[in-house]
Amino acid sequence: MKPIRKTITYLLCLIVTCTSILPSHAAQPTSIDHLNKKELTEQFANAKVIHISPDAYQKLSDTLKHQGYSVVKKTNLLALAGNNVKLKNISETHKKTPQNDCNENNLTQQSGDENSLQIMIDASSDIIKSSKNSDSNKAAILFVIVGTVVLVVWTLYAFKYIYDLSTGYRPCGRWNELTMTTSTIAANPGQHADFNGIRYTSGFREGKTDIGLSVEYGHSDILLNQTNTPALKGAYWFLGPTLRWQLNTTNNPYYFLMNFFAGSTEHSEIGIIAFANLGFRFSFQKKYQFGINWGAININVNEEEGIISESDQYHYLYGINFGFHF
Numbered sequence: 001m002k003p004i005r006k007t008i009t010y011l012l013c014l015i016v017t018c019t020s021i022l023p024s025h026a027a028q029p030t031s032i033d034h035l036n037k038k039e040l041t042e043q044f045a046n047a048k049v050i051h052i053s054p055d056a057y058q059k060l061s062d063t064l065k066h067q068g069y070s071v072v073k074k075t076n077l078l079a080l081a082g083n084n085v086k087l088k089n090i091s092e093t094h095k096k097t098p099q100n101d102c103n104e105n106n107l108t109q110q111s112g113d114e115n116s117l118q119i120m121i122d123a124s125s126d127i128i129k130s131s132k133n134s135d136s137n138k139a140a141i142l143f144v145i146v147g148t149v150v151l152v153v154w155t156l157y158a159f160k161y162i163y164d165l166s167t168g169y170r171p172c173g174r175w176n177e178l179t180m181t182t183s184t185i186a187a188n189p190g191q192h193a194d195f196n197g198i199r200y201t202s203g204f205r206e207g208k209t210d211i212g213l214s215v216e217y218g219h220s221d222i223l224l225n226q227t228n229t230p231a232l233k234g235a236y237w238f239l240g241p242t243l244r245w246q247l248n249t250t251n252n253p254y255y256f257l258m259n260f261f262a263g264s265t266e267h268s269e270i271g272i273i274a275f276a277n278l279g280f281r282f283s284f285q286k287k288y289q290f291g292i293n294w295g296a297i298n299i300n301v302n303e304e305e306g307i308i309s310e311s312d313q314y315h316y317l318y319g320i321n322f323g324f325h326f
Contacts, residue, residue: 116176116325116326117176117177117178117325117326118175118176118178118289118323118324118325119177119178119179119323119324119325120178120179120180120289120291120321120322120323121179121180121321121322121323122179122180122181122182122199122293122320122321123181123182123183123319123320123321124181124182124183124184124277124293124295124317124318125184125185125186125317125318125319126184126185126186126297126315126316126317126318127318128316128318129188130314130315130316136314136315137314138316139296139314139315139316140296140298140314142276142294142295142296142316143274143276143295143296143297143298143314146260146276146278146295146296147260147274147276149258150240150241150258150259150260151241151260153243154211154241154242154243154260157206157211157243158211160206161206161211172204172205172206172207173204174202174203174204174205175202175203175205175210176200176201176202177201178198178199178201179198179199179200179201179321180198180199181195181196181197181198181199181216181218182195182196183195183196183275183297183317183319185297185299185315188225190223191223191224191225192221192222192223193220193221193222193223193299194220194221194222195218195219195220195236196218196219196220197216197217197218197219197236198216198217198218199214199215199238200215200216201213201214201215201242203242208245208246208249209243209244209246210242210243210244210245210246210255211241211242211243212241212243212244213240213241213242214238214239214240214241214242214259215237215238216238216239216261217235217237217238218235219233219235219236220232220233220235220236220265221233222265222267222270222299224299224301226301226313229269232265232267232269232270234265234266234267235265235266236263236264236265236266236273237263237264238261238262238263239261239262239263240259240260240262240274241259241260242258242259243258243259244256244257244281245257250283251286252283252285252286252287252288252289252325253283254280254281254282254283255280255281255291256278256279256280256281257278257279257280257281257291257293258277259275259276259277259278259295260274260275260276261274261275262274269301270299270300270301271300271301272298272300273297273298273299273300274297274298274300275295275296275297275298275317276295276296277293277295277296277317277319278293278294278295279292279294279295279319279321280292280293281321287324287325287326288322288323288324289321289323289324290320290321290322291320291321291322292318292319292320292321293317293318293319293320294316294317294318294319295316295317295319296314296315296316296317297314297315297317298313298314298315299315300313301313
């Protein structure tokens with residue numbers, strides 16, 4: 001009996017010793033990720049949390065910002081970022097914002113231009129009287145090349161603009177220009193074509209490209225042998241696309257520009273009148289601009305001439321322009 005009692009006593013001592021020395025299994029604390037997820041889930045019902053590696057965090061952050069997601073700068077989100085977690089969608093108060101095709105610098109620099117108006121004075125003339133020699137043929141080639149480029153490029157930008165609007169992109173900005181124009185052609189002694197009018201251009205921006213549509217109205221004075229009439233004086237109108245490419249990123253940038261306009265007059269003896277030109281515009285100080293341009297004009301009498309077959313009706317136009325915006 002005594003040995004049994006002694007054995008039991010040893011066993012009891014062993015059990016007490018083991019429970020005193022060996023630590024009991026403590027419950028694992030909830031991870032900070034879990035706590036942050038829970039907190040975010042309660043605060044942002046529509047949130048989705050994904051885990052990424054530290055190396056991929058910055059790339060994902062830049063991608064989401066480019067897609068239009070905003071960032072909520074709160075302590076819990078900063079802590080979450082430290083644990084390699086990125087909030088993809090926040091709440092109803094931080095929904096996806098409209099996108100745009102401009103970089104932040106361009107938006108900042110061009111923000112004032114949407115409420116400004118550019119005022120220009122444009123004077124053009126055929127100073128070499130191109131209809132007297134083979135320069136008329138060269139003017140026809142210039143007309144076709146510039147006109148084709150403007151129409152194709154402008155159409156592509158216009159379709160892209162419509163597509164961007166349909167997918168939620170926000171245009172970069174608008175621009176407006178008012179130009180007082182005068183153009184003079186003195187083809188041969190006793191022949192001339194003068195146009196004096198006002199042109200208004202309005203358009204939108206696509207990065208560093210300005211896409212616009214121009215309308216011009218004014219008074220014309222045309223005396224050409226092909227009309228077999230005295231001077232035809234009266235109203236004229238032009239309509240056509242305009243393209244400008246910014247050459248720097250200041251508030252008053254330099255431009256390379258191309259235009260293509262077509263229209264007619266109130267006289268039935270005159271068919272389609274069209275001209276295409278290209279040029280550079282330089283800026284100085286903060287508001288002023290000075291430009292030069294070169295192009296060709298076609299006066300289609302009675303709509304009987306073709307684009308190239310009657311090249312004697314093409315004339316070079318050399319011009320200068322000056323203006324400011326406010």
